[in-house]
Amino acid sequence: MPGQFCPHCAEQVCQRDRYCEQCGAWVADLRRDRVEIDVGVAAGVSDRGRRHHRNEDALALRGSGPSRNSAAVAIVCDGVSSSARPDEASETAAEVAAESLVTALQTHNSPAAATRLAIHAADKAVAALADAGPTGGKTPACTFVSAIVTGNTVTVGWVGDSRAYWIPVAHANSAPTRLTSDDSWLAQVVEAGILSPAQAAADRRAHTITAWLGEDGQQVEPHVVTIEPDGPGVVVICTDGLWNYLDSVEELAAAVPAQALHDPLGAARRLVEVALRSGGRDNITVAVLPFASDLVDASIAPHLAMTIS
């Protein structure tokens, strides 16, 4: 990234820590502090939040285009704060996975197979970061969640505690659903029946994740789920910066605006705003992907029709 200058005294800003070398002022990273991406068939927002010093979340979206006759693709990653260079880890994972997904879909892999390939590619790329700069003994790591929306399926893949939700529009028959289960200490002790959800949530280990991308000597195990919705709705994928404030699927669904199907960027902005208003203690990243066969057929473009066998 090219050097940035301090708006207060026009001196060089230290690239490593973003403080002005003359007046000490902290200068925002214009590239990462607030990211909004709208590719038409999906949109997303990533925000530094109100407490953190930098945005260690990353967001990547790929929309359909004439040359990429596939679907809407979104990836959200959350850099593990206690790891080295978590911001680089999440950005690398999101971008590598996005490219991998697009290529895999173009070469006629199923969305589920493409997701697995993408997660492995991202894992490898994050692990490789350990050799590319200082780690202070701790290797770069991040979470991962992806969504692929085609004409008739929704496929999500994840590692860690970033989540995906299926939110049908109000008049549809199906109920809002969380599609992911967290790779976290909390989820494990609750599932094992050791602690109640309330007891586990009060524990300091509640947010400790049990799986991530990046070198830790273990092969990453992607979770992949595909659903075939019977009506229109939106897929929301997000980091814990959002779901910390909207833990139940009902709360989250209630916060999704009615216009989400037609205005995914507005919906993503709205959800990020909810987290910011609630305190914004962590970085917040949300992507919204509309699913509606009538939209696909009628309003967006003919190339959204799935060509995957």
Place this chain on the structure above:
Amino acid sequence: MTSSTDDFTGAVHQNPYLAAGTREVHAVITVDARGNPETAAPTAAEVIIVDCSGSMGFPAEKIVKVKEAVRAAIDELRDGARFALIAGSAGGRMLWPAEPALAVADSRTRSQAKDALRRLDPGGGTTIGAWLRLAGQLLAEHPAAIRHAILLTDGRNQHESAEQLHAAVRDCAGLFRCDCRGVGTDWSMAELRMICSALGGTVDLVAEPADLAEHFRALMATSMRKSIAEVDLRLWTPVGATVRFVKQTAPTLLALSPHRTHVDPLTSDYPTASWGTESRDYHICIDVEPGGVGEEKLAGRVTFVQTGAHGSAQRLRQVFRHTEPDGSTNEFPDARIRAIWTEDLALSTVINDKVALVTGRAELAKAVQDGLAAHRATEADLAVDCLNRARKLAEEYDEDSVLARLDRIFDPDTGTFQLDQLSAREEMGLDIESTKTTPLSRG
């Protein structure tokens, strides 16, 4: 979780939030150094300065124990270390070797030095400045070594002026570290404290001559373990900032601000002398130009550098843990002291617990010293007020050894202190104890 190659592992403790418009930033930096004796430890250069003025002959046992103590220190010298003994009376003279230079320690030179020690007879005055100058002259020849002196005295600097002593100390600053030990109770706490503060060392009371040998053995053993020479705490502050103070808060209270040297307009170095495998804590207070609400500034950046014999500074390998207000942690290769302005009083009024602890301990030391000063000035009421406050602070901050000493003269029935029962020895012991601190927990 740090790399195995770091010499210094530290942590920054602070509440970065400031009320809108305010400028005072506090931070505590804890540092754990790991000296590596296997990687070409620099040579040690040691000078032992033994007061042999007339008073050392009374009682007769005193000089016997002093010689025993110096012998114990000589035995701790490792082979290859440079050393010399100075006999201090009216002027300093070489006790061993005869010529004004340091000898190389081996079994032969050690026993020669001990032989020379036998011939030491008390007589003459006390001129500490002259003794230090001679030590400085010897140690100046060994700029690459870890240079250290042990000064033992039983009396006040009576045979030269205070100006002479101050001038000598000024000239020796930066040349060597000096640990001072006062035997008996006729020496001046103020004089030895001034020397140690300027030269970077410790001062302690050895009330019983019989305890001297153990003190000297420990001092020399500690010195032999120092393997990182001439370390400076380097502090960068932004334009418009003023450094209020830089204090070492453990293992002893020591003001570093008076010894700062300017590197460039925004950067100063504060000498911390040589390090072994040890822990120290620092309290730094900086005034910065207030930023707007919601803005953040770097109020200070601390690194530890080593000033080589050639004068250039080299960065030591170091890593510092930073805890965000939400409990998450980051590690950086420098210690960053931050300021974030907020209108949220719930954020800005929180005092970091480690900052509170070092502040409380400094208040305790001041209360003890103010109390003792009032006692010496025969202002009994003021002395009792100060010591009562000290007692409360000692309880609050778990300074058990100070509390124990205060309790020896505290009358719980009347809630007052029996100052007439405070012996000179107790008084000096309490004074010293108030400046000794345990490093903060590293959790």
